Amino acid sequence: MASIQDVAQLAQVSTATASRALSRPDMVASTTRERVLSAARELGYQPNVIARSLRQGETRTIGVIVTDILNPFHAQLAKGIQDAADRHGYTAFLFNSDEDPAKERRAIDTLRGHLPQGLIIVPTSGARENLQALSGVPIVELDRMSGTPGVTTVTADxxxxxxxxxxxxxxxxxxxxxxxxxxxxxxxxxxxxxxxxxxxxxxxxxxxxxxxxxxxxxxxxxxxxxxxxxxxxxxxxxxxxxxxxxxxxxxxxxxxxxxxxxxxxxxxxxxxxxxxxxxxxxxxxxxxxxPTYDLGTCATEQLIAQLRHPRDGPPQHHQLSTTLIVRHSTSPPHTPAPAHSH
Amino acid sequence: MASIQDVAQLAQVSTATASRALSRPDMVASTTRERVLSAARELGYQPNVIARSLRQGETRTIGVIVTDILNPFHAQLAKGIQDAADRHGYTAFLFNSDEDPAKERRAIDTLRGHLPQGLIIVPTSGARENLQALSGVPIVELDRMSGTPGVTTVTADxxxxxxxxxxxxxxxxxxxxxxxxxxxxxxxxxxxxxxxxxxxxxxxxxxxxxxxxxxxxxxxxxxxxxxxxxxxxxxxxxxxxxxxxxxxxxxxxxxxxxxxxxxxxxxxxxxxxxxxxxxxxxxxxxxxxxPTYDLGTCATEQLIAQLRHPRDGPPQHHQLSTTLIVRHSTSPPHTPAPAHSH
DNA sequence: CATCTCAATGTAATCGTTTGCAACCGGGTT
DNA sequence: AACCCGGTTGCAAACGATTACATTGAGATG
Incomplete structure (x- = not known):
């Protein structure tokens, strides 16, 4: 896999200029920039997110924990989240707690090592305790509220x-x-x-x-x-x-x-x-x-807004409205044969 | 977040010993090991996977791309994969191609930056081309076969x-x-x-x-x-x-x-x-x-086996059997009123 | 012409880990 | 007493990117 060193060497510049040409185009002369860009193209260069994350201390990654990916409701939440995260240049890391606090705990620990910048979670009953391990990371609770202090919530009405x-x-x-x-x-x-x-x-x-x-x-x-x-x-x-x-x-x-x-x-x-x-x-x-999909996107928007402008105020609670859809599984009760006239 | 430096300092050893105490317990004297472990516990130390990956060149991560997470079939594949990966200490990175070769391409590029050690993919029609960007990474195609040379496949019969x-x-x-x-x-x-x-x-x-x-x-x-x-x-x-x-x-x-x-x-x-x-x-x-879930776990087992013992032989093709389940949507044809006597 | 300025580039430190190599030490061997 | 050995430990160099700071050089200014 080509590194930025290779690109720099091919373009005959230092790695510093190569890096700048790619991420801060206006800081480098147009001719060098072209040289670097074409070198990168030629080598099929793809920046190593890992190295970048380590240096910058930001991973552009958010963690997502749902309780049951096989439940279409959660699958749809996950899709809404992923689509929205993608739009903002974030990568979503999806985990499953299977409604089990212990598994949720493990997911959080694994996640922690990956330094997510934020977390969207459908909390299990153990979440309040589990989430303490993640202090400092903005959290959005989705669909349910665990009562963890300080977290933003996005729920349906x-x-x-x-x-x-x-x-x-x-x-x-x-x-x-x-x-x-x-x-x-x-x-x-x-x-x-x-x-x-x-x-x-x-x-x-x-x-x-x-x-x-x-x-x-x-x-x-x-x-x-x-x-x-x-x-x-x-x-x-x-x-x-x-x-x-x-x-x-x-x-x-x-x-x-x-x-x-x-x-x-x-x-x-x-x-x-x-x-x-x-x-x-x-x-x-x-x-x-x-509004399942929208619950997912809304949670993501909230989280990312919070990453951009860290808040101090009290946590927000967003509620999306629900709709009764009357189909054919409901009708007046069938009055039993012997009339029950009061 | 506590780093290994903090642990080392608290345990009064060098970072090298701290690291070894945690990952190569038998290389360090039992008393120091204890000191380090308790320091780690006290600080709630969680190794920074990013730094480790960068150093070791292995991320213990596998990429997963399915074509539609909202389709229960794919959700189940994903779950099978995640569970199995988890069992082996790997983290699965899940993406969605929405059956769109361009999105698949983007997913692969994003994935590439994260240096996955392997990829499990339900290929779209553009996969054969898209996958060329990932040369060197073991690939398992799941459910479908794109015809990409050299990849292992796991499909149903x-x-x-x-x-x-x-x-x-x-x-x-x-x-x-x-x-x-x-x-x-x-x-x-x-x-x-x-x-x-x-x-x-x-x-x-x-x-x-x-x-x-x-x-x-x-x-x-x-x-x-x-x-x-x-x-x-x-x-x-x-x-x-x-x-x-x-x-x-x-x-x-x-x-x-x-x-x-x-x-x-x-x-x-x-x-x-x-x-x-x-x-x-x-x-x-x-x-x-x-056997949807099993397709997922099988693909993962294959991939991880391959990561452990890189193969040279021809790629393998695994086929899991299918079962006809006769319920009530099938019956003999209803012969139309005017008999069609041969 | 000396000096200043500013844009463009390079040098090197840094992120947190792992790990090759060297150093140290206590005890057994010659 | 000199040597070696193996078990522990530390020092410092990686990994690949970004970025603070230093350097360069060309053009503007006095």
Missing amino acids: NSGGATAATRHLISLGHTRIGMIVGQQDISTATQRHDAYRAALKAAGLTYDPALVLPGNHREDDGHRAALRLLTLPEHRRPTALFIGNNEMTVGAVLAARALNLRIPEDLSIVGFDDSRWAQTMNPPLTVVAQ | NSGGATAATRHLISLGHTRIGMIVGQQDISTATQRHDAYRAALKAAGLTYDPALVLPGNHREDDGHRAALRLLTLPEHRRPTALFIGNNEMTVGAVLAARALNLRIPEDLSIVGFDDSRWAQTMNPPLTVVAQ
């Missing part, structure tokens, strides 16, 4: 989305609305849960804890939880489910199918986060859509 | 899969089997196409070029192609479709639905590559499944 979802079900006439909620220590889960509860209350419906089950964000958690909710005795079984994340929604839909419940006739379902799957499943799923 | 898919449809009694095939210059597309053709021939069926349409691997290509095939006059319309990749299959299914064709009664469909979507769509899709 979870409350608004959950409120809209719950109101939608209420307006259709549902009174027994179940919810499958994510981990208690993940901000998105609690926000959605709180909003659901508030919306019920605002409509004068009672909040029934028996209709709310926790899950660990994965498909089988959704499956298990849905199975329990949907096998309650007929008069207590929820006629609608609001499910707190995309993966669990898949599990819940499959559980409903396994029980031979028709959607939406026997059970209305609203999921959180739109996806290819939600659009093409049968029937198409009513969901709260998030 | 496309021929076997396509053969099984076609035979399955034939054995059900279909005689007009259409195919939507990927780009001509991508090896997976041509292999699947050739096998399909051969299987038809072996069964004594004629290959009808009008039933074979090309697509660019994306959903809307599949949609468009399927629309054209399925609106052929009744007696020429295919009763079954074999579709050459996962994204296009989505488009084709949606096209069939738009035309109110029932699957499998009016149209049998076999897709290539399994997915969550294929399993949960209605009806569940018959597919040729690929």
